[in-house]
Amino acid sequence: MSLPDFTPSPNQAGDPDLYDVENAAIDHEGTLWRALRDQADWRGKTLLDLGCGSGWWLPRCHDAAGVIGVEPDPSLLGRARSRPGGGRVLHGSAEHIPLDDSSVDVVHARFAYFFPHPTFTPIAGLREVERVLADGGTLVVIDNDTERGEFADLLRSSAYAELQGRDTYARDWWASQGARTTEVMSSWQFDCRQDLERVLRMEFPRDLADVWLSAHPDSTHLSYGYLLHRWTPRG
Template sequence: MDHDERLLHSSSFGAAAAAYAEHRPDYAQAAVRWVLEAAPGSRVLDLGAGTGKLTATLVASGAEVVAVEPDPAMLSELRRALPTVRALPGSAEVIPLPDASVDAVLAGNAMHWFDMAVAGPEIARVLAPGGVLGGLWNVIDDRVGWAAELERVGGSAAVGPRDTLGNWRTATSDLHLPDTGAARFGWPEQAEFPHGQRRTADSLVATLATRAGMLVMPPQEREATLGRIRAFLASSPETAHGGFTLPMLTGVLRVRRL
């Protein structure tokens, strides 16, 4: 994805901020604990925080959290849902925090949108020595038959290259790590943690409709894609009758600032 295309996709979420807040899943608490256990303290930045899905999990963990989000509509949803959290406008490329002010920087389903040539030095700047950078992605467990078929039916716009367990390790292994001359980072570690989200066919369609690839799609094509997904869910015995659990994992990429 080139710079202009990445910008188009990353800026698409504001138009669907309320739906994103309603339908996107939270993150596995075990995944958050795994990142934070390597941090030297409890000051945490949720970077590219969106509507606060990861922020809420961080708050529940007992961390001292500040959230930074560039999109005004997403930031408004975050502030509505979590009014006691310090939530600031800003971006990974321009972080509105002092030097060495946090012990961990976490990004939930956001790090792939960062321009790491610029964001890397910024993340290194706000991290205390020994601090941790963690990228978290909720991925569909495509080892489950119907979930793998959903990927085929929905196509890459609905279920993208970082959205399934089979692809996320390769897609995130070393593509988004800081590259800075001012601070060194250690060797990246990856791990996955079981997770899941209760859905109905309608709410799963609504969730997939908040994917960036779907949001930038021409309306007629988007409706056709969502129609195929609805038809598949109606025909699958696992999803055709009431509620079900979407099988997921929270995948994590963790690296320490030396």
């Protein structure tokens, strides 16, 4: 499948091993994971992880009736397919989901495609999600909280976040589509200081990361707020 609009992510595609370190640091408290279940429980249902990247989260959804990952970056497909649990991984994108109509019950989109901002609207992907969702199905978009937590402080200061992370545009856009947004405060917790330093320097300009690290010389922890946008077709 040709995806001419696709642009590889500089973090995950650039260093998938380090991105796995980042994923391993997410939500040790389980707060985010419990909130995801509250929004749309996938147990016994068919779950689509849209923009699954290297497939880190696919094994964690083992209690679904079926798990499908869709990823636009061909360089990540092999890694995603090698994850345990037997999830099916397909090449596609939010605008081009290679599944039949009404074929999934829950869609997760974790930091993938659905970052609305004044020069981009993800409505094409939303219509495609609507097509593949079965009656009563739900999309949950996992997004950054741009207002609460230490990660939000960094995001607002980062040139990398010029088109997301500086205001409430995304939250307002989702509200206009009829979505319900839930705030979840969690954290990154790294096994060692070196891992935190490497990840921050991957995700943010080095000078900005170094300022934060200098101000928190002993930290291996970062507070991290999420927004869960829960959307169901208006039908």
